[in-house]
Amino acid sequence: MRRNIVHSGADALIYEIRQIVAIGKKIEALGVTMTWENIGDPIQKGEKIAPWIKEIVKDLVEEDTSWGYTATQGDSHTRKFLAEKVNQRGGASITDEDIFFFNGLGDAVAKIFGFMRREARILGPSPAYSTLSSAEAAHSGYEHLTYDLLPEKGWMPDLEDIENKVKYNDSIAGILLINPDNPTGAVYPKSMMEEIVAICEKYDCMLICDETYAHVNYSDTGSIHLSEVIGDKVCGMALRSISKEFPWPGGRCGWIEVFNKKRDPNFERYIKSLLDAKMLEVCSTTLPQLSIPKVYSHPNFLNHLKERNEMFKERARIATSYFDNMKGVQVVEPKGAFYLTVYFPPGVLKNNMELPIQNKAVDDYIQSILTNASEDRRLVLYLLASTGICVVPLTSFCCDKHGFRVTLLETDTEKFHWVFKTLRDSIAKYLESGKS
Numbered sequence: 001m002r003r004n005i006v007h008s009g010a011d012a013l014i015y016e017i018r019q020i021v022a023i024g025k026k027i028e029a030l031g032v033t034m035t036w037e038n039i040g041d042p043i044q045k046g047e048k049i050a051p052w053i054k055e056i057v058k059d060l061v062e063e064d065t066s067w068g069y070t071a072t073q074g075d076s077h078t079r080k081f082l083a084e085k086v087n088q089r090g091g092a093s094i095t096d097e098d099i100f101f102f103n104g105l106g107d108a109v110a111k112i113f114g115f116m117r118r119e120a121r122i123l124g125p126s127p128a129y130s131t132l133s134s135a136e137a138a139h140s141g142y143e144h145l146t147y148d149l150l151p152e153k154g155w156m157p158d159l160e161d162i163e164n165k166v167k168y169n170d171s172i173a174g175i176l177l178i179n180p181d182n183p184t185g186a187v188y189p190k191s192m193m194e195e196i197v198a199i200c201e202k203y204d205c206m207l208i209c210d211e212t213y214a215h216v217n218y219s220d221t222g223s224i225h226l227s228e229v230i231g232d233k234v235c236g237m238a239l240r241s242i243s244k245e246f247p248w249p250g251g252r253c254g255w256i257e258v259f260n261k262k263r264d265p266n267f268e269r270y271i272k273s274l275l276d277a278k279m280l281e282v283c284s285t286t287l288p289q290l291s292i293p294k295v296y297s298h299p300n301f302l303n304h305l306k307e308r309n310e311m312f313k314e315r316a317r318i319a320t321s322y323f324d325n326m327k328g329v330q331v332v333e334p335k336g337a338f339y340l341t342v343y344f345p346p347g348v349l350k351n352n353m354e355l356p357i358q359n360k361a362v363d364d365y366i367q368s369i370l371t372n373a374s375e376d377r378r379l380v381l382y383l384l385a386s387t388g389i390c391v392v393p394l395t396s397f398c399c400d401k402h403g404f405r406v407t408l409l410e411t412d413t414e415k416f417h418w419v420f421k422t423l424r425d426s427i428a429k430y431l432e433s434g435k436s
């Protein structure tokens with residue numbers, strides 16, 4: 001090629017949550033039964049779609065209008081319905097003009113960073129959900145800028161770290177929060193969110209809040225939406241999706257709610273560019289959008305969310321209890337989303353640790369890919385080869401802390417217990433092996 005055609009951010013496009021599958025598939029082909037705990041897809045893990053949601057979708061399939069394009073910004077009735085929901089909460093008030101639909105939040109994230117000026121940076125959490133951190137890094141051509149989530153404080157954001165980074169780096173145009181958080185399962189209290197809003201106000205930055213799991217929240221306080229705390233002085237966006245709450249991840253339907261657009265002409269122009277970019281694609285998936293008002297206003301909806309939240313709360317409690325009093329291991333009980341992070345403080349994992357691998361071919365394969373693996377990736381590879389359980393190393397969530405993320409999605413109760421008991425016993429064996 002006479003011209004280098006590779007984007008300067010190409011190396012930042014890493015999504016270990018799926019990449020680890022390639023290794024798992026090789027191990028499976030060599031005869032190991034796999035248990036996939038890497039991806040947040042409730043359907044893949046056996047969750048059944050509520051029959052009344054299926055009925056709504058079936059009825060929509062019968063209507064020809066569901067098969068056409070919709071408005072670029074999204075179906076207007078659905079946008080009005082969602083704006084009204086925001087306004088009913090109290091706090092910021094918006095109209096249908098402040099809601100923008102995308103083909104899932106994955107698409108929204110690609111546009112948010114793809115059409116942001118390269119020099120403008122967004123400060124995001126570490127550990128981070130990789131779609132967000134990779135997209136921000138790829139847009140800037142540099143490593144993602146992060147603030148710490150603190151395991152010793154229940155994975156709460158380090159506010160001092162946030163303020164210092166914002167204060168001393170004027171390329172930071174905004175702060176990103178994920179609430180409830182992926183991968184830690186933390187839910188942020190209102191006071192914490194208010195403090196972050198105050199930092200944004202003080203330094204004239206925007207606030208982006210990923211609320212994918214807003215309705216998968218089993219904390220005592222329940223969901224605090226960005227709209228409830230942002231007030232009228234800070235520009236912001238909440239990212240919402242039906243992927244995890246219907247759940248319908250394959251529907252590829254998400255939207256952003258924009259707050260205080262008129263407050264800053266630069267922010268308003270940027271938001272317009274997102275719509276203009278979407279216009280080139282015509283529109284986002286029509287039928288899932290049309291289903292939203294019908295599902296959200298169905299008499300079964302609130303109970304549906306409640307039952308799922310009770311189920312995840314119980315799973316979070318059981319899973320966490322497997323790691324109670326385990327030396328060298330820290331687990332914070334998740335309060336939202338459906339992931340649990342097993343964290344190992346510095347110095348616990350060593351690169352002489354190992355697990356027995358029964359299958360010789362699998363052992364040979366694993367040994368060939370262990371070289372240069374980070375300490376938590378090494379553990380994850382041994383877990384794969386020895387137990388068939390596929391989890392994701394914490395260092396692949398834009399983070400220098402070691403550990404792994406496992407899901408709480410297994411629907412078979414006996415298997416759920418087996419997963420966490422096996423993880424606990426294998427970790428104990430792995431840590432022990434380092435002593436000999």
Ligand SMILES: Cc1ncc(COP(=O)(O)O)c(C=O)c1O
Pocket residue numbers: 040103104105106107129131178182210212241242243249252253254
């Ligand atoms: C925090 C977070 N944001 C965004 C997404 C993307 O969701 P969607 O299916 O709407 O693209 C996910 C998916 O796992 C997620 O965990």
